Amino acid sequence: MENKDFTFYANATPEKIFEGLKSSTTGLSPQEAQQRLAQYGPNQLHQIITTAWDIFINQIKNPFIFMFIFIAALYFFTHQYTEGIILIIIMIVNTAIGFYQEYHSNKAMELLQSYLEVKTLVRRAGADTMVDVATIVPGDIVVLKAGDVIPADCRIIESNNLMVDEASLSGESVPVNKTHETDSEQIKELWKARTCCFAGTVVVDGDGVAVVFATGIHSQLGSIATLATHTITKSNLANGTMQIARIVLFLVLMSLILVIFINVFIKTEQVSLLNMLFFGAALAITAIPSALPIVITFCLTKGAMALHKHKIIVKRLSAIEDLGSLDVFCTDKTGTLTENALSVKDVYDVNKKDILFLSALTADMTTMSNSFDSAIAQQLTSEQKKEAAHYTVVKALPFTYERHRTITLVKKDEGYFLITKGSVEYVLKYCSGIDKKEIDALNAWMQENESQSNRVLAVAIKKIESSAAAEDAFNNKDTQYDTIGLIAFVDPLKETAVTAIKKAQALSVQIKVLSGDSRDVCFSIAQQLGLENKLENVVLGADFEKATEKEKMILAYNGTVFARVTPEQKYQIIAYLQRKYSVGYIGDGINDAPALKLAHVGIAVKDAAPVARETAEVILLQKSLLNIVLGIEEGRKITINTLKYIKITISSNVGNFYSLVFSSLLINYLPMLPLQLLFLDLITDFPLIAISTDAVAYPELQKSLKYSLKDIGLVIFLFGLISSPFDFLVFVFFRSDAATLQTSWFIASALTQLALIFSLRTTLPFWRAQRPSAALLGLCCIAVGTVVMLPFTHIGQQIFLFKQPTLHNMIILCSITLVYFITTEVVKIIYYHKRGNKSVS
Numbered sequence: 143m144e145n146k147d148f149t150f151y152a153n154a155t156p157e158k159i160f161e162g163l164k165s166s167t168t169g170l171s172p173q174e175a176q177q178r179l180a181q182y183g184p185n186q187l188h189q190i191i192t193t194a195w196d197i198f199i200n201q202i203k204n205p206f207i208f209m210f211i212f213i214a215a216l217y218f219f220t221h222q223y224t225e226g227i228i229l230i231i232i233m234i235v236n237t238a239i240g241f242y243q244e245y246h247s248n249k250a251m252e253l254l255q256s257y258l259e260v261k262t263l264v265r266r267a268g269a270d271t272m273v274d275v276a277t278i279v280p281g282d283i284v285v286l287k288a289g290d291v292i293p294a295d296c297r298i299i300e301s302n303n304l305m306v307d308e309a310s311l312s313g314e315s316v317p318v319n320k321t322h323e324t325d326s327e328q329i330k331e332l333w334k335a336r337t338c339c340f341a342g343t344v345v346v347d348g349d350g351v352a353v354v355f356a357t358g359i360h361s362q363l364g365s366i367a368t369l370a371t372h373t374i375t376k377s378n379l380a381n382g383t384m385q386i387a388r389i390v391l392f393l394v395l396m397s398l399i400l401v402i403f404i405n406v407f408i409k410t411e412q413v414s415l416l417n418m419l420f421f422g423a424a425l426a427i428t429a430i431p432s433a434l435p436i437v438i439t440f441c442l443t444k445g446a447m448a449l450h451k452h453k454i455i456v457k458r459l460s461a462i463e464d465l466g467s468l469d470v471f472c473t474d475k476t477g478t479l480t481e482n483a484l485s486v487k488d489v490y491d492v493n494k495k496d497i498l499f500l501s502a503l504t505a506d507m508t509t510m511s512n513s514f515d516s517a518i519a520q521q522l523t524s525e526q527k528k529e530a531a532h533y534t535v536v537k538a539l540p541f542t543y544e545r546h547r548t549i550t551l552v553k554k555d556e557g558y559f560l561i562t563k564g565s566v567e568y569v570l571k572y573c574s575g576i577d578k579k580e581i582d583a584l585n586a587w588m589q590e591n592e593s594q595s596n597r598v599l600a601v602a603i604k605k606i607e608s609s610a611a612a613e614d615a616f617n618n619k620d621t622q623y624d625t626i627g628l629i630a631f632v633d634p635l636k637e638t639a640v641t642a643i644k645k646a647q648a649l650s651v652q653i654k655v656l657s658g659d660s661r662d663v664c665f666s667i668a669q670q671l672g673l674e675n676k677l678e679n680v681v682l683g684a685d686f687e688k689a690t691e692k693e694k695m696i697l698a699y700n701g702t703v704f705a706r707v708t709p710e711q712k713y714q715i716i717a718y719l720q721r722k723y724s725v726g727y728i729g730d731g732i733n734d735a736p737a738l739k740l741a742h743v744g745i746a747v748k749d750a751a752p753v754a755r756e757t758a759e760v761i762l763l764q765k766s767l768l769n770i771v772l773g774i775e776e777g778r779k780i781t782i783n784t785l786k787y788i789k790i791t792i793s794s795n796v797g798n799f800y801s802l803v804f805s806s807l808l809i810n811y812l813p814m815l816p817l818q819l820l821f822l823d824l825i826t827d828f829p830l831i832a833i834s835t836d837a838v839a840y841p842e843l844q845k846s847l848k849y850s851l852k853d854i855g856l857v858i859f860l861f862g863l864i865s866s867p868f869d870f871l872v873f874v875f876f877r878s879d880a881a882t883l884q885t886s887w888f889i890a891s892a893l894t895q896l897a898l899i900f901s902l903r904t905t906l907p908f909w910r911a912q913r914p915s916a917a918l919l920g921l922c923c924i925a926v927g928t929v930v931m932l933p934f935t936h937i938g939q940q941i942f943l944f945k946q947p948t949l950h951n952m953i954i955l956c957s958i959t960l961v962y963f964i965t966t967e968v969v970k971i972i973y974y975h976k977r978g979n980k981s982v983s
Contacts, residue, residue: 148295148355151297151335151337151338151355152332152335152337153325159297159353163280165353167283167299168265168267169264169266175279178279182357182358183357185276185278185279186275186276197241197245202237211233212423213816214226216419228942229820232821232824260275260755260756261273261274262293262752264283264284265283265285266282266283275293280354280356282353282354283351284296284352284354285349285351286339286351287345288345288346288347288349288732288751289344289754290752290753291343291344292341292344294341294357294358295357295362296353296355297338298337298338298351300350300351301320301349302348303539304319304321304350305320305345305346305347308340308343320339321337322337332362341362344735347539347542349538349540395426397799397800397803401803401806402419421819423816427823428819428822429798429799438784438788439459441784441834442459442780444834445834446462448780453763454763454769454770454773455761455763456760457759465743465776467847468651469650469723469846470653470654470725471653471654471727471771472716472719472726472741473655473656473770474656474730475655475659475663475667477765478639479655480633480634480635480636481634482513483513483634484514484597484633485520485632486498486520486521486629486630487596487631490627490630492576492584492627498518499526500559501627502515502522502530503533504548504563517631532555533554535552535553536558537551537616538551541564543710543733547563547565549561551612551615553612557605557606558609559605559606560603560604560606560612560621560623561604562601563600563601565599566584566598566600568600569601570584572622574622574624584626584628592663594666595635595667596630596632597659598660599631600626600627603623603626605624635667636768638766638767639767639768640670640671641768642766642767643673643767645772646771648844649774650846651774652723653702653767654704654715655668655703655704656704657707658706661677661682661706664703664705679702679703680703681703682705682706683704683707683711686714687711695721698714709734709737712729713740720740720742726742726743726745726770726774727743727745728746728747728765728770730746730754731750732751732753734746734750734751735753735754738754738757739757743759744759745770746758746761778838778843778846779838781847783833783834783836785854786899789854789857791827791830793859793861793865793898794861794898796862797862797863797869805873809883812884813873813887814888815943817941818888825925826925828924828925829921829924829925832915832918833903835917835918836903836914836918837913837915839904841906857973861898861969865962868958869890872890872958876951879945882945882947882951884945888929889930890958892926893929893955896922896925899922902970903918905970932944933945933946
């Protein structure tokens with residue numbers, strides 16, 4: 143059925159193509175479409191599907207698992223079976239925790255991705271219906287309109303001024319005119335065919351109908367994708383943290399090699415090679431943050447699920463971090479600040495030609511996807527709706543920022559109406575026969591309505607008698623119209639808009655309104671929201687365009703409301719703002735794609751133009767500025783909590799590592815046994831599972847996140863260094879015998895590391911911070927109870943070789959922990975005071 147020489151579809155007539163694909167103008171039947179889906183597979187490029195088994199394999203392929211196995215094998219080899227079994231249990235628990243985190247992260251992302259399914263209009267069995275793009279098959283008929291991302295390679299069978307942007311394939315930025323008419327010359331290279339459209343390209347103007355001939359990996363886009371490798375975008379935080387982890391890894395390994403060499407080859411009579419191998423391997427496992435990437439992913443995934451509660455879906459986890467870093471958010475007005483639930487407020491009809499009825503003729507009365515058309519349709523009587531059924535739309539051109547209006551040719555019997563709709567200043571230019579007095583009256587009526595936040599639409603009509611004249615008038619961009627009327631629409635302010643603005647101000651996020659509406663409408667809305675109180679401060683797109691480079695930058699920085707701006711001007715405004723700020727932008731139109739791609743965070747609504755939805759990194763299931771602002775706040779919470787884990791786990795690991803390493807040089811036994819070290823690592827990491835649920839103090843949320851890896855590294859090594867003197871205090875007090883020192887060091891290390899959680903969980907003094915989450919507090923209490931009680935138990939004494947501490951010893955250990963906590967608090971307060979709390983590090 144399918145012709146593998148795809149140039150056939152470029153050169154053959156539609157009839158031959160339908161014959162070859164065994165399809166027709168009415169499309170496939172649902173049953174045939176299902177059969178072909180089974181035959182050709184889904185219309186998507188190869189996806190990496192991660193199963194539970196894959197995750198399990200990834201867990202056991204971790205190099206540190208091999209180190210666990212190595213130590214366990216040494217235990218069994220030396221007949222220390224109990225120690226070997228306990229070590230395997232610890233390894234299983236570690237692996238299970240890692241598996242749980244990674245598995246739930248994957249499942250959560252799969253759930254979120256299900257909200258991003260892309261649908262397109264397909265004709266099957268003569269009916270047009272929205273279907274999942276993945277279910278499109280060769281032979282399907284697709285209906286194309288401006289803003290659509292073409293879902294598969296297809297041959298055009300109907301076209302109306304169809305313009306397609308093929309930059310994603312060819313690199314050419316100029317849109318290509320596509321036609322259903324077969325070229326007189328033989329096409330030898332498929333990509334040159336004007337009769338074909340290709341998957342991933344974008345319809346920028348006009349409309350058309352096409353039949354699919356190649357899907358998925360068989361499409362032109364698929365053949366390119368097979369040459370590329372699959373890449374996953376990691377957050378800057380994850381990448382930067384792994385840089386720090388690699389430095390720690392290098393220092394740890396070098397230090398271990400040196401210490402093992404000294405202990406084995408210089409202190410040969412005191413420590414055996416086997417014991418040092420045990421000790422060194424266990425130290426490496428506890429000191430190197432091997433679980434860091436998984437934990438960061440888990441924290442970010444939990445954050446993604448939290449954002450979902452605010453109707454926000456992230457396409458990539460790193461976008462959460464970007465959300466939290468925003469300083470400026472650029473928004474349109476309609477749907478974010480207003481309800482986009484239009485209703486007709488008033489009508490100004492110059493020639494009393496029933497402008498509402500004629501305007502309604504340009505709409506699809508069955509779908510009413512345009513909010514203006516829906517509002518107009520609600521005003522029609524049942525008799526008018528019946529009368530409208532006798533009119534047929536012959537041709538139509540959608541709104542573009544080049545035309546600034548729609549143009550529709552409507553037919554009834556042998557007569558034609560050419561109808562154009564758009565903003566008053568653009569439509570009025572094409573209306574002849576209207577005197578200055580009438581123009582002044584139109585403008586006065588418009589200004590009165592716009593000052594009340596009402597949006598005004600101009601509708602102009604030209605009646606034409608003949609088919610040829612109608613065709614000429616439609617194709618002539620300078621055609622003059624006979625009649626004009628104005629329609630005013632009410633678009634109420636969202637109830638949450640004022641709250642959203644206040645919330646954004648509390649988070650130090652600047653809100654800038656970038657709108658295509660008039661200056662008066664934008665100012666009226668901004669005034670109600672408290673964003674602007676002077677009309678002259680509203681920046682007009684035309685004024686911005688005429689400004690010099692320096693003036694544009696000043697306008698971008700100082701302006702809050704921008705009216706009558708084009709997508710190109712929005713792009714420029716964002717570009718200027720990005721020189722100084724981290725900028726977010728919401729857009730839903732075809733022409734918003736460049737600005738969405740440029741912004742640090744591009745946001746689109748779920749029902750936005752497909753090209754905007756595909757370009758954006760964040761999808762809103764419900765268009766609301768409040769949801770976006772809450773998302774920014776959530777992004778900050780998530781990133782701050784992720785940073786907590788990084789700082790706490792690496793600083794405590796590094797500090798304890800160097801204390802143990804250097805103390806091993808001063809005594810003729812190990813300061814802690816390998817099994818004790820591994821259990822210490824497990825019990826102190828255990829509460830950090832709940833770090834993503836921890837509360838964040840509000841003052842920490844009031845600034846965008848401006849951290850640097852240098853600052854994070856400084857905090858890690860500073861607080862790692864602080865722990866060493868306290869470790870040596872333990873060494874001084876309890877070095878009388880091996881068991882006492884090992885037990886005391888285990889308790890002190892665990893308690894100080896758990897105390898560090900409560901110090902570094904906030905940049906504020908701990909008494910001013912919000913209470914920790916119940917999960918974090920509960921797990922810490924369990925960990926403390928386990929650490930304190932274990933040395934008193936039979937298991938602790940027989941398996942872990944702990945020695946029951948005396949009351950005197952416990953008082954000393956608790957005192958050391960308390961002084962350590964006070965010291966970390968003092969250092970923290972001084973550090974952040976010196977830095978002016980400029981970073982979240």
